[in-house]
Amino acid sequence: MKLAICGLGHIGGSLAEALNGHVELAVFDRDPISRSAAAAAGLRVVDSEAELVRFDVVIYAVPTGAVLSSVKALLDNRRATGVEAPLVVVDLASVKSGVVIPISELVRSDASVSYLSLHPMAGREGSGFGSRDPHVLDDAIWAEVDTSTQYGSDLVIAVLALLSRQLRACFLPLSVELHDQSVAQVSHLPHLIALALVRQLHQSDHLPVVELLAAGSFKGATRVAATDPDRILDLCWPNRVALKAALADLSALLMEVEGNLSEEEEVSLYRWIRSSQLAGQKRDDPNPTSIIWRGDVSEVKGYLDQIRNSGRRIIETSNEGGYVVLHTI
Amino acid sequence: MKLAICGLGHIGGSLAEALNGHVELAVFDRDPISRSAAAAAGLRVVDSEAELVRFDVVIYAVPTGAVLSSVKALLDNRRATGVEAPLVVVDLASVKSGVVIPISELVRSDASVSYLSLHPMAGREGSGFGSRDPHVLDDAIWAEVDTSTQYGSDLVIAVLALLSRQLRACFLPLSVELHDQSVAQVSHLPHLIALALVRQLHQSDHLPVVELLAAGSFKGATRVAATDPDRILDLCWPNRVALKAALADLSALLMEVEGNLSEEEEVSLYRWIRSSQLAGQKRDDPNPTSIIWRGDVSEVKGYLDQIRNSGRRIIETSNEGGYVVLHTI
Incomplete structure (x- = not known):
């Protein structure tokens, strides 16, 4: 299996380094500086996107807005060059609506092409090839979004098995809608809250006093505020419909708290705290190594x-x- | 200097263990199980709150609602037993309104009593003596709230110097109002947001899928949701006025985001992300070791x-x- 990774940002770079030596691997990035860095790090680099047509599996770890055009270019090139070997296209987009349905339609016209839409729920602040970490994807849950295309070919299974074996990936299959709603709630919304808390801090009349008092709870909640702004935009903007719904849900819960803080007695607030925590105690189930x-x-x-x-x-x-x-x- | 710590929860227990051996120290807690645990951990324990009258410095690390009555009992006992030696009363309450003004009034009638109101901006989840950590207060910022009482006695300076020397404490003087507003924003509000995010997760129709997708940003924001509910209540309820104001400010910022997500183009959202981050970059000033x-x-x-x-x-x-x-x- 000849596997190419297109896009050498934080996730693409980390994945390439983790898989290097365990599969016949090459990488590509449109940025020549990233390509040079990858070559210097011991990865095999192809110098033109057109060369990706020669691979059995192409994993796209490019910004969400660039996935569709990249895959389309690959399939056009495949048709133009008459390649008919089995191919698995994999996208790692953070938001799936706007990606999965159009790519599924492109792929459906060619029976030799399979399409996997994955999203590893891992990664850290930082961006670019320099921020890669071959262990950042270890033991992660990978969302595996239904592409409604042919499925279960030997090559697809080989890709999943490779990720399972090398990264101990756990695949969680779900629909486009459920994926995008879920990541809005558990990833994109916390990013916006982190930014709002930092912004609120800055708007205080009493800097630097207020920021000196910030302890663990504030630092934990705002850690991701330092993420590359292009990356935050790439998470939030394509998912704005689901994100607005998640934001509305959270605002309603904050109104509940406001109501509890306005009562005569503390009992409602206590019940709200306690019932929220009891909800949280279910978070260890089911076994995340499943x-x-x-x-x-x-x-x-x-x-x-x-x-x-x-x-x-x-x-x-x-x-x-x-x-x-x-x-x- | 004979120093007593009253209250052996997370902060009182951690402080006692950090200071043990560096000052003539004894501890007290109303709970006999905590007293036994402290004795077993090698601390000198007094068995009655009345004995605290024999100390030069008494630090109260009790729940916010119990501080005033505890200090009043000490001063009543001091008067009843005719003790006239200089005394420093220290409260470590998390919320200062409702504590500082009444205690200042009690103290003002006795010229030999000084009153320090401190709040170490540190600590972790967990509660009770068993959760103590002698290093959890290292290098912390300590809010030092203006008590409008006599100040600068040798004994007060000795207390501050002890904390500075043993814990590398940095004191940040501020008013009751600014303290309570600040901690509402950078501590109490993040606790409520953590609980709201956990609650929102639980209300999803798609558990356990959504929680399996929760990555670093969610975990960072919700880490403090597991704090002892009595402790969260003790932070939030006495500070509900300032907390409601902080909540209203945050809600307004989340409405800004909602507006940006509703625009035709992504540029407003990008500007909002970027300007929030630029605000955050000021957070390293001034030098927190000052x-x-x-x-x-x-x-x-x-x-x-x-x-x-x-x-x-x-x-x-x-x-x-x-x-x-x-x-x-």
Whole structure:
């Protein structure tokens, strides 16, 4: 399997370094400085996007707004050069609406092309190839978004097995809508809150006093405010519909708190704190080292065999809320 | 100097362990189990609150709602037993309105009593003596709230010098109002946001999918949601007026974001992200290892001598926004 990674930012660079030596790998970035840095780091670099047509698997780790045009260029080039070998296209976009449906339509016209839409729920502040970390993706949950295209080819299974084996990836299958709503709530909204808290701090009449008093709770909540602004924009703008809904939900909860703070007695506030915490205690379930798959286990038998071959052991299979959960060690 | 710490929760327990061996120290807690645990940890324990009258310095690390009655009991006992030796009362309350003015009035009638109102901006989740950590207060900023009582006695300076020497405490003097407004913004509000985010997660129709997707930004923002609920209540309820104002400010900023997400083009959102971040870049100033004091340096000459005697070196004295900032190494 010849695998190419297109896009050498934080995620693409980290993934390339983690997979290097474990698969026949090459990388590409439109920025020649990133390509030089990748070559200096010991990665095999291709110097033209057109060369990606020669690979079995192409993983796009480019900004959300650039995914569709990049994939379209690859498929056009494939047609122009008459390549007919099986191909797996993988996008790692942070927001899936605007990406998955158009790419699925492009792919559907060519039976030899499979399309995986993945999103590793990991990464840190920083951007560019220089911020890569080969371990930042270790043990991550990977959203695996339904592309409604042909699925389960040997090559697709080989890609998933590679990620499972090298990065201990856990795949969580879900729809475009559920993915985008979920990341709005648990990733994009916390970024905007972090920025709002920093902005609020700065608007105080009493800087630097207020900022000197900021302790752990503030620092934890605002850590991601330092993320590259282009990256925050790339998360939030394409997902603005879901993000506005998540923001409205949070605002309603903050109004609940405001109501509790306005009562005569503290009992309502206490109940609100306590019931929020009891909700939070469920967060350790289900076991986050599980591999989760939609539908019936028999449908993914080839995948299960690959998992077993990769050395992981499936200790239990259960069905939780329509999902097959494979507890593995 | 004989020093007692009353209240062996997370802060009182941590402070006791950090100071043990560096001052003639005893501790007290109304809970006999905490007293036994403290004795087992090698602390000298007094078995009755009445015995606190025999100490030169009594530091109250009790819940905010219990500070005033505890100090009143000490002063009543002092009067009843005819003790006239100099005394420094120290409260470590998290919220100062409702504490500082009534205690200042109690203290003002006895010229031999000084009153310091401090608040170390540190601590972690967890509660009770078992959660203590002798290093959790290291290098912290300590809010030093104006009590409008006599000030600068040798005993007061000795207390500040002890904390400066053993914990590298940096004192930040400020008014009751500014303290309570500031902690509402940089501590209490982030706690409520953490709880709201956890609550929002739980209200999702798609648990456990959504929680499996939660990555670093969500975990950072919600880390403090697991704090003991009594402790969160003790932070938020006494400070509800300032907290409601901070909540209203944040809600207005979130409305700004909502407006930016509703625009035709992404440029407003980008500008908002960028300008929030530029605000945040000021957060490293002034040097957080500074000791900060209100008023003229000559007024705190005795304190400065103590600092020098403690082995720290004052490398620069500047005046920033009405505060004397002593840059020390």
